[in-house]
Amino acid sequence: MGVIKQLPQSVANQISAGEVIERPASIVKELIENSIDAGAKNIEIKIEDGGRELIKVKDDGHGIQADDIESAFNRYATSKIENIDDLYSLYSLGFRGEALASIASVAEIEMISRHQDSDQAVKIRLKGGEIIDKKPVGSTIGTEIIVRDLFYNTPARYKYLKTTTTEFSHISKIVSAEATANSELSFKLYHDERQILSTPGNGKLKDTIYAVYGSEIAENLVPIDIEDRYIKLSGYLCRPELTRSSRSHELFFVNGRPIYNNLTAKAVETAHNKLIDPGRKPIVFLFIKVNPILVDVNVHPAKREVKFSRSQIIFDVINKAVRRTLKENDPTTRIKLKQSSGLNETDKDSEENIERDQLFKKDNEQLKQTDTENSEPKKMNTNNKSYSDQNVSKNNYNSQSKNKDSNNYGNKYRGSNSKNYNKNNYQKNINYGDEKGQNQENISEQTKDFNQQIAVNENQEYSLAGVEAEESYFKFLGQIFNSYLLIETDQGLKIVDQHNAQERILYEKFYAEFNKKDKASQSLLLPVKIELSAEEREIVRQYEAEIREIGIDFSDFGNNTILIQEVPVLLKNKPTRNIIEELIAELAEAGKAKSAAEIQKRMLEYLACRSSIKAGQPLTKKESIQLVKDLYKTENPYRCPHSRPIMINISREEIEKGLGR
CATH class of the missing domain: 3.30.1370.100 (MutL, C-terminal domain, regulatory subdomain)
Structure with missing residues (x-):
């Protein structure tokens, strides 16, 4: 008798779960991606004990038809691909049909789903991959999935879970990344009945970053919006003076999917060389849009990493675009003066929360007025008056600002870095910031192609020669402490x-x-x-x-x-x-x-x-x-x-x- 035997389906599912479901955060990621693919506008995540006891994800997507409820838990059952060619033109986040089967094999799972064309919902319960109950119930359109007792039947894997704080930290990172990737969706995250995160879902990336990562980062963002060859880059960089000790705030999204890729991280970090302290990492929210055929999202079981087929070109485009964007937004370290307001920390937090709520309320009212103007994430419309952004066009590194004041001594403001420049191309006046104090650069409009701009002085990195080296660009004020030089420019007071x-x-x-x-x-x-x-x-x-x-x-x-x-x-x-x-x-x-x-x-x-x-x-x-x-x-x-x-x-x-x- 032969020794090779077919594994039982339950064992095969648990092996698959070991690849897809590493920890509670893996389940959260899979369920959120299913909600996004289902067209949800609001996604609510509730966690208990770091995900050990409970993971609940509820959405208002189109739901699952009653006839498909059981099939959804079969391995390799999916509505998102039909043949091998579909793997090379993926626009959905989930596609392999492994997630629900893998989760059900190592936990107790309950799903309530009502399809948009149905009058009632269906509730189904599974444990260890086996259906133990199924019945019709009343519910709103959408899907709610509850996962309990994770790894109850695989104690060896349960033992390797970390502390509650650590496990929830991984979940929080997943939700933060997904929320940033989908600023048109509203996310709410709760842990042990406490609300941890809430995003406005108004389609404005900067507002989502503000809600997720705080005001300090949101106030120091620099927009990037470049299209070169077959690659489109959009999103935000953070000013070089604001950094982190790890890559935790380097977020990359390929065709809307949050990903990890060492190539993209290296490209951004290389562009920041000599602008940030050694050992520090930049903060970046970079959306990369390429033809899906050039990206393999199937190289990792959990779809966490991707592989580019033309990696060197992508590296060069990202590196040069980031470097140029940083240069044109004056990477001089900025100092902010803090005033004592007489408020204690609790008051400050409350005041900030009120301001944030007012901001979101205002944005939502604007959103209703303009209907679907900001509904598509790929448009990356961030013209929020609360932040007074720079507008960077696709092929030109142009900036426009609303300036009120001018200084008579200044001229020839920042523009192309070409050695052979025409002085008449530059503004005759140095202008200062608008009512919100965003000291936006008034870069002279040019129509140069991105490749041509990068080619100019490519080896000179952040040099300001040819324009700002002229004495008329700055006004020398004096020397202080016999150590520092004071100069005035349109950017403010520089101390050298x-x-x-x-x-x-x-x-x-x-x-x-x-x-x-x-x-x-x-x-x-x-x-x-x-x-x-x-x-x-x-x-x-x-x-x-x-x-x-x-x-x-x-x-x-x-x-x-x-x-x-x-x-x-x-x-x-x-x-x-x-x-x-x-x-x-x-x-x-x-x-x-x-x-x-x-x-x-x-x-x-x-x-x-x-x-x-x-x-x-x-x-x-x-x-x-x-x-x-x-x-x-x-x-x-x-x-x-x-x-x-x-x-x-x-x-x-x-x-x-x-x-x-």
Whole structure:
């Protein structure tokens, strides 16, 4: 008799459940996606004990027909695909027909559903995948699913569930992502009878972000709306001064589906290089729309990850679009002045909640007036007066603002970064923010194609050369504490750290000189002897090839001593001993292997730092103005080589608010 046997259906379902249902959050995700596919406008999620005791998802979608109630719990039963070709043109979130069968096999499940064409609903109960009750009941149109006693029949899997707080945290992340992806739907989330989240469902992405992630993030959003080749990007980036320690606030959506994809995360993070502190992650809500045939959403059992068939093109488009958007929205670190209102924290929270409710009420009234104007999520209409957004068009990085005031000294405001620019293309006046204080940029309108814009000065990243380096762009006010330069621009009052500014200028100058094609080394007239500890000598041996590659030649002098005989020309007349000792100390603390390029970077950073103006050093007006002009000509005038901010900005609105105007 053969030893190979067909597994019972109940066992097969539990194996499938192990792939699809990892924890309570997995069930919430599957049920929410079913509600969205059913055309729901309102989705309510109730959780008890982190999902162990109860998961309830109720929607007002079109419901399930009475004849299909039982079939819905069969494995591979679905209304969303019919043949293999449908997998390559998916527009629904669920499609494999595994979710309900998998959930029912490891829990007790109850469903009440009334189809829109039916006068009554049907209630069905299952336990361990077996139907134990089915009968007609009264209910409104839509579907309600209740899941109890998760993993009651698989104690080994129940044991691996984490604490209530941890499990609910995963659920909250799922609901937050789904709510953000579907701003036209209203989501309500409850945990142990407490309302945790509520979204307005008015079709406005910024309002949903405000409801889910709070006012701080909502007030620092920068819109992105780009179409390049077959890829459309929309959504919001957050200003660089607001970051997180993990990728928890990097949200990506492909054709409306919340996804995880390392490629998209890397593209956004690379675009933020040199604008945020090392180790920090940006905040982004990015919607990517591509032909479904280019996306494989079937690579993960829980549909959590996707795979792109033209990944490099998608990486390049996202990276360049994010970089350009950040640059055109002035990534200078902004400082906000806080006023004491005399309210305690509870009062502040209550006041904020009242304002939020009023905001949503106002938006809903506007929504009714315009009917279906904002109903389609793909339109991403965020013209909410409460936020006074920038409007960024598809193919042009244009911004429009409603400005009231002007300053006579300013002209040639921000625009294209081309070296050959026409001064007449730029505004003759510097304008200031509107009634809501959103200091929107008044970028001159241009009709350049996205690809052409990216091609201009592609290697110069965030350089402001050619436009803002002109003295007429800014007004020098003076030096304070012999350390900081004050300048006035249309963005407000900028405070420039003179040391960090010159460090950036010198670093880029040294970098260009060091990397010339005809770079040469300089033999020292008197070799420099450096005595090392045993540990330091071992470090030098480990990195000997890399040290020689950057142009430093040395020989062993015995007793852990080396003799420096040749250095790059750039180091001529520089403190060679200090530079070499600094390099060795850096390598000793590295903790991991460094390349020749990294060693070179550290050396140039040291040179720039030691050669720069120090804090406390007075500068003349002429020296100060030249320093600012030289700073604007660098590739990244916002961060020094060590990623410290070079300048901060206090907007005119913040100054007026602080003075009670």
